Amino acid sequence: xxxxxxxxxxxxxxxxxxxxxxxxxxxxxxxxxxxxxxxxxxxxxxxxxxxxxxxxxxxxxxxxxxxxxxxxxxxxxxxxxxxxxxxxxxxxxxxxxxxxxxxxxxxxxxxxxxxxxxxxxxxxxxxxxxxxxxxxxxxxxxxxxxxxxxxxxxxxx
Numbered sequence: 001x002x003x004x005x006x007x008x009x010x011x012x013x014x015x016x017x018x019x020x021x022x023x024x025x026x027x028x029x030x031x032x033x034x035x036x037x038x039x040x041x042x043x044x045x046x047x048x049x050x051x052x053x054x055x056x057x058x059x060x061x062x063x064x065x066x067x068x069x070x071x072x073x074x075x076x077x078x079x080x081x082x083x084x085x086x087x088x089x090x091x092x093x094x095x096x097x098x099x100x101x102x103x104x105x106x107x108x109x110x111x112x113x114x115x116x117x118x119x120x121x122x123x124x125x126x127x128x129x130x131x132x133x134x135x136x137x138x139x140x141x142x143x144x145x146x147x148x149x150x151x152x153x154x155x156x157x
Contacts, residue, residue, distance in 0.1 A: 002074060005089075006073070006074065007071060008072055009070070010069075010089075012091075013044075013065065013067045014041040014043035014049070014066070015065055015066075016040070016060060016061075016062055016064050016065075017040045017042050017062065017063070018039070019039040020038055022035060022038055035054075036054050037052065037054070037055075037056040038050065038051075038052050039052070041068065049091060050076050050078070051068050051092070052090070053070075053094070059098055060098055064098055065098070065099040065100075066096055066097060066099060067096075068093045068096055070091045070092050070093030073090045073091065
C-alpha cells in the first residue's frame, strides 16, 4: 500500500546486500552534494528494500546488519539477476546505523532445561554401564558337562 505509507517515517533492519555510489545529474548541484548511495537491503523476512542516502558510514560493508530510518518515497523497480522486473519500496534515509549481530545466548529457563537433559542423559549412560558390568561378573554355566577321558597307557617295549 504505497499511498498509505508515502511520506511517512519508516524503519527497517536487515542485511546490506549491495550498494553503489551514483552521481546526481545536472550542473546546478552544489559541490560535495553531487552524489548519493543507492543501497539494497534484505530483511529477516526476505523482503528487499532500496534506500538512498547521502552519507554512508565508512565502516559499512556488504552483508553487514544495518538499521535505517527514513521516509518512504515510492515503489521502485529494477531488473534483478534473472532479468525480471522487481518492485521494492524506495526509502530516502538520513541515518544508516551498523548493528552488532545478535548473540543467541540461552535464557535462564533454557539453560536449566539443557542442564536437566544433560544430567538425565549422563544418568542413563551410568545405569546402562552398571547393568552391563553386572552381567559380565556373573559366573557362566556350561551347557554340556565335561567328560574326562583317561589317557591311554603307554606300552612298554
